[in-house]
Amino acid sequence: MEFTRRDTLAMGLGAAVLSMVPFRASAAVDAAVEAFTGGAAMADTGIDLTAPEIAENGNTVPIEVSAPGATAIMVLAAGNPTPGVATFNFGPLAGSQSASTRIRLAGTQDVVAIAKMADGSFARASSTVKVTIGGCGG
Amino acid sequence: MAASALVGASGFGNWARLAAQQALTQDQLLQFDTYGNISLIHITDIHAQLKPIYFREPEINLGVGTNKGQVPHVTGADFRKLYGIADGSPSAYALTHDDFAALARGYGRVGGLDRMSTVINAIRADRPDALLLDGGDTWHGSMTCYKTAGQDMVNVMNALKPDAMTFHWEFTLGSERVNEIVEGLPFAALGQNIFDAEWDEPAELFKPYKFFERGGAKVAVIGQAFPYMPIANPGWMFPEYSFGIRDEHMQEMVDEVRGMGADLVVCLSHNGFDVDKKMAGVVKGIDVILSGHTHDALPEPVQVGSTFIIASGSNGKFVSRVDLDVRDGQMMGLRHKLIPVFSDVIAPDPAVTRLIDDQRAPFKSELEEVIGQTDSLLYRRGNFNGTWDDLICDALISEREADIAMSPGVRWGPSILPGQDITREDIFNVTSMTYGQAYRTEMTGEFIKVVLEDVGDNLFNPDPYYQQGGDMVRVGGLGFRIDISKPQGERFSEMTLLKTGEAIDPAKSYVVAGWASVNEGTEGPQIWDVVESHIRKQGTVSVTPNTSVKVVGA
Numbered sequence: 001m002e003f004t005r006r007d008t009l010a011m012g013l014g015a016a017v018l019s020m021v022p023f024r025a026s027a028a029v030d031a032a033v034e035a036f037t038g039g040a041a042m043a044d045t046g047i048d049l050t051a052p053e054i055a056e057n058g059n060t061v062p063i064e065v066s067a068p069g070a071t072a073i074m075v076l077a078a079g080n081p082t083p084g085v086a087t088f089n090f091g092p093l094a095g096s097q098s099a100s101t102r103i104r105l106a107g108t109q110d111v112v113a114i115a116k117m118a119d120g121s122f123a124r125a126s127s128t129v130k131v132t133i134g135g136c137g138g
Numbered sequence: 139m140a141a142s143a144l145v146g147a148s149g150f151g152n153w154a155r156l157a158a159q160q161a162l163t164q165d166q167l168l169q170f171d172t173y174g175n176i177s178l179i180h181i182t183d184i185h186a187q188l189k190p191i192y193f194r195e196p197e198i199n200l201g202v203g204t205n206k207g208q209v210p211h212v213t214g215a216d217f218r219k220l221y222g223i224a225d226g227s228p229s230a231y232a233l234t235h236d237d238f239a240a241l242a243r244g245y246g247r248v249g250g251l252d253r254m255s256t257v258i259n260a261i262r263a264d265r266p267d268a269l270l271l272d273g274g275d276t277w278h279g280s281m282t283c284y285k286t287a288g289q290d291m292v293n294v295m296n297a298l299k300p301d302a303m304t305f306h307w308e309f310t311l312g313s314e315r316v317n318e319i320v321e322g323l324p325f326a327a328l329g330q331n332i333f334d335a336e337w338d339e340p341a342e343l344f345k346p347y348k349f350f351e352r353g354g355a356k357v358a359v360i361g362q363a364f365p366y367m368p369i370a371n372p373g374w375m376f377p378e379y380s381f382g383i384r385d386e387h388m389q390e391m392v393d394e395v396r397g398m399g400a401d402l403v404v405c406l407s408h409n410g411f412d413v414d415k416k417m418a419g420v421v422k423g424i425d426v427i428l429s430g431h432t433h434d435a436l437p438e439p440v441q442v443g444s445t446f447i448i449a450s451g452s453n454g455k456f457v458s459r460v461d462l463d464v465r466d467g468q469m470m471g472l473r474h475k476l477i478p479v480f481s482d483v484i485a486p487d488p489a490v491t492r493l494i495d496d497q498r499a500p501f502k503s504e505l506e507e508v509i510g511q512t513d514s515l516l517y518r519r520g521n522f523n524g525t526w527d528d529l530i531c532d533a534l535i536s537e538r539e540a541d542i543a544m545s546p547g548v549r550w551g552p553s554i555l556p557g558q559d560i561t562r563e564d565i566f567n568v569t570s571m572t573y574g575q576a577y578r579t580e581m582t583g584e585f586i587k588v589v590l591e592d593v594g595d596n597l598f599n600p601d602p603y604y605q606q607g608g609d610m611v612r613v614g615g616l617g618f619r620i621d622i623s624k625p626q627g628e629r630f631s632e633m634t635l636l637k638t639g640e641a642i643d644p645a646k647s648y649v650v651a652g653w654a655s656v657n658e659g660t661e662g663p664q665i666w667d668v669v670e671s672h673i674r675k676q677g678t679v680s681v682t683p684n685t686s687v688k689v690v691g692a
Contacts, residue, residue, distance in 0.1 A: 050386060052382045052383075053365075053382070053383060053603040053604055054365075054366055054369055054382075054604060054606070055369075056335075056368040056369060056373060056380055056381070056382070057368070057373070062338050062380075100338070108626075128604075130595075130599075130604050132369060132592055132595075132596065133588070133589065133592045
């Protein structure tokens with residue numbers, strides 16, 4: 001069978017776009033967010049959160065946050081008994097506004113990162129990390 | 139798919155017509171009008187099957203979310219209709235499950251690395267600089283592979299002269315052995331997602347990509363190893379390595395090779411088909427994904443945006459040839475054929491046959507010893523228990539005196555026809571692994587449900603990035619109902635202990651026998667010894683149809 005660039009365009013099959021249903025945040029998460037943002041609205045761009053889809057080891061999950069222009073980034077593990085993970089503060093001399101660390105996750109949950117920008121606005125990103133008992137690799 | 143199927147009917151019809159004439163010849167199987175300026179040869183998931191085998195494709199392969207009803211989640215008559223394949227034709231035998239035993243008697247075995255070598259040599263005769271790319275799961279899956287820690291496969295594959303390879307089960311040889319082999323490989327060992335676990339940086343031994351100059355173009359091949367190795371397989375065997383999909387790093391690599399002048403970007407992937415489909419929509423700039431892991435064989439590429447995904451089956455059953463027209467830094471067109479390796483039609487390459495026989499010689503009498511016979515077709519592939527799995531679960535329950543048996547939902551393992559002998563080699567072909575100890579333990583009813591829900595979500599999570607690419611764990615002695623449309627925790631119900639017919643009590647403990655635990659220090663006899671002992675006692679095995687799994691929501 002053959003495909004040409006023209007066929008390619010003609011078919012125009014779209015990419016699958018999937019979204020996860022966000023996990024219900026606990027009261028502790030709401031309180032931490034409220035304390036950090038003062039209830040301000042949060043943009044969903046301007047911050048990148050990199051986390052594995054499935055944790056290789058729930059006891060030490062590598063994550064990375066990056067928000068150019070941020071003065072602080074707060075990280076929450078929304079499903080942990082104590083959701084607070086870290087707040088990274090960036091001074092005016094910081095070369096880049098990014099940080100990476102490893103966190104412990106009690107189970108499958110959302111990791112949430114919120115950046116406070118220099119102009120006082122906020123941006124939010126979240127990622128579901130699955131913690132599984134593992135087993136069957138095809 | 140509609141447009142694609144239309145094009146495919148013409149490309150595939152030629153092969154189907156041969157069926158009517160009952161005149162399948164090697165020349166016709168290999169027939170291909172060389173196209174463009176670059177050829178890729180894709181082989182994947184051979185699982186150490188050096189010799190021809192039978193392999194029945196799945197009857198049940200359910201897609202979820204946006205992949206519901208999409209290939210490769212189409213089987214049997216629906217699959218034949220989609221691709222215009224006649225019932226009873228060679229392509230029906232190669233690609234679908236119905237009438238398998240009868241068609242197998244007519245069309246014979248498939249695969250064998252000496253036959254694959256003939257196919258590869260024929261393509262190289264047309265295009266001497268064709269790239270041979272191995273998608274991995276090569277150094278695992280047979281008795282000789284187990285006993286030589288992968289050396290038999292390394293020796294024979296080296297004779298086929300691949301240009302690059304990526305990995306999955308190879309790592310279950312243990313990182314020390316994998317490192318040893320990879321350091322001596324005469325071709326590229328690729329994996330952009332193989333990271334050093336301690337530093338979370340790309341592993342030094344495995345390069346993310348390799349450039350090849352072919353047909354006046356620069357071809358970049360980026361490797362993508364199986365993302366969930368330490369989760370789906372025992373991470374303690376290769377603790378220095380970390381994996382993951384890492385699509386943001388994949389994008390960096392694509393941008394990097396494009397920046398270095400790549401005219402064509404090929405991803406040699408062990409992601410599994412649905413993960414590749416999603417990744418093709420997330421990562422921009424990949425022209426072709428050669429897809430492995432989920433063992434799907436598709437006679438046509440699947441297109442996502444301007445990326446073409448090629449799925450080349452498993453167990454040595456197929457070789458994909460992809461010819462490309464690449465000009466001015468762009469892929470202008472593609473011609474593809476999924477070549478079925480009919481072992482009785484394609485002549486073996488005698489040099490490779492000799493090499494295979496050399497690898498097998500030290501184990502010949504062990505391999506060939508007949509353990510019993512079967513009255514039933516024995517197969518594994520499918521989302522739920524196959525007959526091989528039922529037999530293995532029966533062996534676990536009876537040999538290990540258990541209430542319930544669990545057997546991993548792996549997708550490898552050839553089939554055995556009714557009336558055939560079962561040799562020791564056949565048993566190893568469906569059980570061989572470096573962590574095959576058959577454990578015996580107690581689990582509460584509640585924990586058994588947790589296990590089922592966990593594995594179920596690895597298969598039926600609507601987001602492919604949360605799927606691991608195995609099938610459902612096989613169970614013996616236990617019945618259940620699964621609603622695949624529900625979220626984790628709600629899929630399984632009506633769990634029943636088959637020997638009493640009673641509902642599983644969450645608080646009660648049950649004796650569970652299983653194998654292939656990912657936990658370090660698992661104790662018990664090797665699973666192939668358990669199965670051999672059981673088959674010996676039976677003499678001739680008969681597997682009755684399994685009616686204890688009820689599937690809804692599909």
